[in-house]
Amino acid sequence: MEGTSAVVVDQLTVHRGGNVVLDSVTCQVAAGSITGLLGPSGSGKSTLIRSIVGVQRVSSGTVQVLGKPAGSKSLRSLIGYVTQAPSVYADLSVRENLRYFAAIMGASPSDVDGAILAVGLKDKSVALVSRLSGGQRTRVSLAAALLGSPPVLVLDEPTVGLDPVLRRDLWEMFHELAGRGTTLLVSSHVMDEADRCSDLLLLREGKVMAQGAPVAIRDRTNTHDLESAFLALIDSEEAMAR
Amino acid sequence: MTVIPGGGLMNPRMTFATAGRVLAQLRHDHRTIALLLVVPCLLIALLAWVFDGQPAVFDRIGPLLLAIFPLVVMFIVTSVAMLRERTSGTLERLLAMPLNKLDLLLGYALAFGILAVVQSGLATAVSLWLLGLDIAGSAGWLLVTALLAALLGTALGLLASAFAQTEFQAVQFMPALVLPQLLLCGLFVPREAMHSVLEAISDVLPLSYAVDAMAEVATSSGLSGQATRDYAVLAAFIIGALALGAATLRRRTA
Numbered sequence: 001m002e003g004t005s006a007v008v009v010d011q012l013t014v015h016r017g018g019n020v021v022l023d024s025v026t027c028q029v030a031a032g033s034i035t036g037l038l039g040p041s042g043s044g045k046s047t048l049i050r051s052i053v054g055v056q057r058v059s060s061g062t063v064q065v066l067g068k069p070a071g072s073k074s075l076r077s078l079i080g081y082v083t084q085a086p087s088v089y090a091d092l093s094v095r096e097n098l099r100y101f102a103a104i105m106g107a108s109p110s111d112v113d114g115a116i117l118a119v120g121l122k123d124k125s126v127a128l129v130s131r132l133s134g135g136q137r138t139r140v141s142l143a144a145a146l147l148g149s150p151p152v153l154v155l156d157e158p159t160v161g162l163d164p165v166l167r168r169d170l171w172e173m174f175h176e177l178a179g180r181g182t183t184l185l186v187s188s189h190v191m192d193e194a195d196r197c198s199d200l201l202l203l204r205e206g207k208v209m210a211q212g213a214p215v216a217i218r219d220r221t222n223t224h225d226l227e228s229a230f231l232a233l234i235d236s237e238e239a240m241a242r
Numbered sequence: 243m244t245v246i247p248g249g250g251l252m253n254p255r256m257t258f259a260t261a262g263r264v265l266a267q268l269r270h271d272h273r274t275i276a277l278l279l280v281v282p283c284l285l286i287a288l289l290a291w292v293f294d295g296q297p298a299v300f301d302r303i304g305p306l307l308l309a310i311f312p313l314v315v316m317f318i319v320t321s322v323a324m325l326r327e328r329t330s331g332t333l334e335r336l337l338a339m340p341l342n343k344l345d346l347l348l349g350y351a352l353a354f355g356i357l358a359v360v361q362s363g364l365a366t367a368v369s370l371w372l373l374g375l376d377i378a379g380s381a382g383w384l385l386v387t388a389l390l391a392a393l394l395g396t397a398l399g400l401l402a403s404a405f406a407q408t409e410f411q412a413v414q415f416m417p418a419l420v421l422p423q424l425l426l427c428g429l430f431v432p433r434e435a436m437h438s439v440l441e442a443i444s445d446v447l448p449l450s451y452a453v454d455a456m457a458e459v460a461t462s463s464g465l466s467g468q469a470t471r472d473y474a475v476l477a478a479f480i481i482g483a484l485a486l487g488a489a490t491l492r493r494r495t496a
Contacts, residue, residue: 012288015276016496017496030459054338054494055337055494056494056495056496057495071493073340076338076339076340077339077340081335083334085330086331087332087335088330088332089263091267091270092263092267093268093270096263100262100266101335101339103256104259104339104340105339106340106342128270130315173341198453237385239323
C-alpha cells in the first residue's frame with residue numbers, strides 16, 4: 001500500500017467498442033478523504049469507478065485498492081458500491097432489499113435499520129421500491145452500499161435528482177463517515193458539490209485534467225469557482241495542444 | 243459478524259438468502275403466482291376434455307404434460323428474472339459483493355424448485371382426483387420427475403438468459419429452444435418411430451429424458467432401472483447447465 005492512499009490507479013487505459021474511454025489515467029484517493037470525481041457526462045467517471053470496484057474489463061494499467069489488485073475476492077466485502085442507476089429490486093420493499101444485501105455482505109440485521117435511517121427512508125421502509133420516486137430509489141441503492149460499514153465507499157452520482165435539503169444531509173453523512181476513517185470516492189457532474197470534497201479529481205474525455213484540493217485547484221487557475229477553474233484548465237490544455 | 247471469509251464455492255446462508263429473496267419477489271406478484279399455479283391445471287383439464295372419448299390417450303399424454311409444463315414455465319420465468327437481474331444492475335452489484343456465483347444460481351434453483359413442487363403437486367392432484375387420470379405408478383415419483391423437469395427448466399433458463407440482451411429476446415428463446423424439444427420428445431410420435439436422424443437429435447435433448455422418465459414412472463409401479471437412468475441423465479443436464487450458466491456470469495464486463 002502506497003502511503004496513505006486507499007486507491008492507487010496507475011496508467012489505466014480502458015477501451016470500449018474501439019473507443020478509448022480512459023486514457024492512461026493515473027490518480028490516487030487518499031485514505032479517509034472524500035474525493036470528488038468530477039467531469040461532464042461521458043468523461044469516463046463511471047468507467048473509472050467500475051475499474052476501481054473491479055467490475056470493468058481493463059486494457060492496461062493497474063488499480064490497487066487497500067493495497068490489493070482491484071477485483072480481488074477479499075476486497076468484495078470492503079467496498080460499498082453504488083452504481084449510477086439505482087441497482088435494487090423494484091419488486092421488493094426497501095427493507096426486503098436491504099435485508100438481502102445485508103445477508104450477502106455479512107452485515108448484521110441491525111445494520112438494515114441504521115442504513116434506512118441514514119438515508120432518511122424510515123417512513124418508506126415497507127414500501128415497494130417500484131412505488132418510490134427516482135430520488136428515493138437512489139437512496140435505497142445508497143443504503144445498500146452502507147451495509148456492513150465498508151471502509152471504502154465508491155458512489156457513482158449518489159445525489160442526482162435529490163432535493164437540496166436531502167443532498168446537504170447526505171453530504172453531512174459522508175463527512176461523518178470520512179471522520180470515522182471511511183474513504184469515499186463520489187462522482188458528480190454538478191460542480192457545486194465539489195466544494196464539499198476534501199480532494200478533487202477532474203476528468204475530461206478519459207484523461208485526468210487535475211487532481212488536488214478544491215482551494216489548490218482554484219488558486220492554480222486563478223479562479224474563484226470550480227466551474228471557471230475547469231474551463232481554465234480546458235483552455236490551457238487546448239492552448240498547449242495548438 | 244462483519245466480514246465473510248473468502249474461500250469456498252458456495253455458502254448455504256447466501257444460497258438461502260437468495261432463494262428467500264426470489265420467493266419474496268414472487269410473493270409481491272400475485273398475478274404471476276396465480277398464473278403459475280392455475281394455468282397448468284386448466285391446461286390439463288382442457289386436455290382431458292379434448293380426449294373426453296379416449297381416456298387411454300389422456301392416460302398416456304396427461305403425465306407427459308406434467309413433466310413438460312414445469313420445464314417450459316420455469317424456463318421462461320427464470321430466463322426473464324435473470325435477464326432483469328442483468329439489466330437492472332443488481333447482478334453487477336451482487337458480483338461486486340462477496341457472493342459466490344453458485345449461491346446465486348442455486349438460490350434461483352431452490353426458489354423455483356419449491357414453486358415447481360407446489361405447481362406440480364396441484365396439477366398432479368387435479369389430474370388424479372378430478373380428471374380421472376389413471377396411472378400404474380405412484381404420485382410421488384410423478385412429483386419427483388416434475389421437480390427434476392422444473393429444475394432443468396430453471397437451469398436452462400439461467401443459461402439462456404446470458405444470450406439475451408432484452409426481455410423480448412429472452413421470451414423468444416422459448417419457441418427457439420423449447421418447442422423443437424417438445425416436437426422431438428416423444429409426445430406426438432414415439433421417439434423410436436421417428437426418422438433415425440430425428441431420433442439421434444432427440445437423444446441429446448434434455449426434455450426427451452424428462453418425458454421418458456415421466457412415461458416410465460407413470461406406467462410402472464416403483465422406480466424402474468430405465469427411470470433411474472433417465473433421472474441420472476436429467477441430473478447431468480441440470481448440473482451441466484448450471485455450470486455453464488455460472489461460467490457466463492462474468493464479474494468483469496466491458
